[in-house]
Amino acid sequence: MPRISIGLSDSDRTRPLASGEVPIAGFDADVTLMGVQALFNRQLGEHVFDVCEFPLATYLRTLERPDRPYLAIPVFPSRHFRFSSVFVNKAAGIAAPADLAGRRIGLMVFDMAAAVWLRGIFEEHHGLDRTAPIYVTGGLEAPRAGDEHPQHYPAKFRIEHRTDRSLAELLATGEIDALYTARAPSTWPSATVGRLFEDPKPVELAYYARTGIFPPMHVLALKRKVAEANPGLVRALYDAFVAAAAVARARLFDQAALSTSLPWQLEALLETERLLGRDYWPAGLAKNRAMLEVICRYVREDGLVDTAFTPEELFEGGDVLDT
Structure with missing residues (x-):
């Protein structure tokens, strides 16, 4: 199987991928977990990983480069109010x-x-x-x-x-x-x-x-040349990250042995889903369209980009635009 390197921050949403519990179908994945700032500095300075958790606004900036080196996938490893x-x-x-x-x-x-x-x-x-x-x-x-x-x-x-x-x-x-x-x-x-x-x-x-926005901080991005050389990789990554998120939720729901040190872990999960909805951390373009329109506007209003990007343009060239 083709081998790909993946750089991610350490979270309940990424550990199932790093451990191999959730595979990347059709690919042999070498997953590295590391601190967020070190990860970004390494990738943006040396571009060492084929696939990497990527700062969202910085990704938009790369789309104005002539070579458009990265292609994003509509999964968001980090969100935060x-x-x-x-x-x-x-x-x-x-x-x-x-x-x-x-x-x-x-x-x-x-x-x-x-x-x-x-x-x-x-x-x-x-x-x-x-x-x-x-x-x-x-x-x-x-x-x-x-x-x-x-x-x-x-x-x-x-x-x-x-x-x-x-x-x-x-x-x-x-x-x-x-x-x-x-x-x-x-x-x-x-x-x-x-x-x-x-x-x-x-x-x-x-x-x-x-x-209705739970703001994402990061997006998953892969080198565009790697995506072009490996048909099916974008879909395989999307499916794997969705599956890993489901594993993370299941562990929060399981009270047999708490997966975190929070004593009211399950109650926190249930309260969050009551307040924000069951699918409060959605993947895919359709469920994130309104949010993406806002962040594209904010990045342009900041003057960090000149282009009025549409949500579709963030993932152009991938095969998950209908998700």
């Missing part, structure tokens, strides 16, 4: 997203999906013009000399680059007022650092009730 991921200096007097106008907001990666979603959501639903803050890039927990993978900084934004101290420290000392992040800083919780939404769940549920 990011209202819980906005941290503030408590002395800054920030009580609502609109209060971030004119303030300094730390970012590790300008085009990371968390930041794209927050800029778009806060402008569309909370009255914060995406260009009103000053964005400060740097390393979360240690100073960083520069970007870990190539970035584009649209001219309409005010952007500063800090290489002397970490964003976590800058937030604690008040040199930045807020932080958009996929990972909580080490300086939280503390006397100086809190969250913009200390109880984010009601805000996130209200957003879901208004939009």
Whole structure:
């Protein structure tokens, strides 16, 4: 069988693939699990994997390259409501997203999906013009000399680059007022650092009730040349990831021996499905069309791409567009 290399983050949705419990039909898969940022830095810098979990907004940027090196599949290994991921200096007097106008907001990666979603959501639903803050890039927990993978900084934004101290420290000392992040800083919780939404769940549920969107952070992408050389691989990957997600849910449902250390694991699953619906983490184009239209718009409104991509164009050339 053809051998393919796959790079993924470590989650209940990917472990069945890494263990071989869920095979990629017709292919011998060599699956590597690693931390998200290390995975992205390695793939975007060295392009080592044939198939890789990929940052969603960055994937859209690749579609404007002449060679269009990657082809996405409509499965989304990571989703997150990011209202819980906005941290503030408590002395800054920030009580609502609109209060971030004119303030300094730390970012590790300008085009990371968390930041794209927050800029778009806060402008569309909370009255914060995406260009009103000053964005400060740097390393979360240690100073960083520069970007870990190539970035584009649209001219309409005010952007500063800090290489002397970490964003976590800058937030604690008040040199930045807020932080958009996929990972909580080490300086939280503390006397100086809190969250913009200390109880984010009601805000996130209200957003879901208004939009029906559970925002994806990542998409699955494979090298276009690999897809072209291996007919059937796109469908095999799609089917395998859907099957792995079903295995993950079954383990959450099983109370014989808890698959996580959460004591009310089953109750959390049932509550989530009651609030968001049974298929709250959908795969396929049809069930994600409205969400994809929004993220395509947000990425363009940010100026990260010039093209008004349609959802179909994200997966053009694959064989799962009717899913």
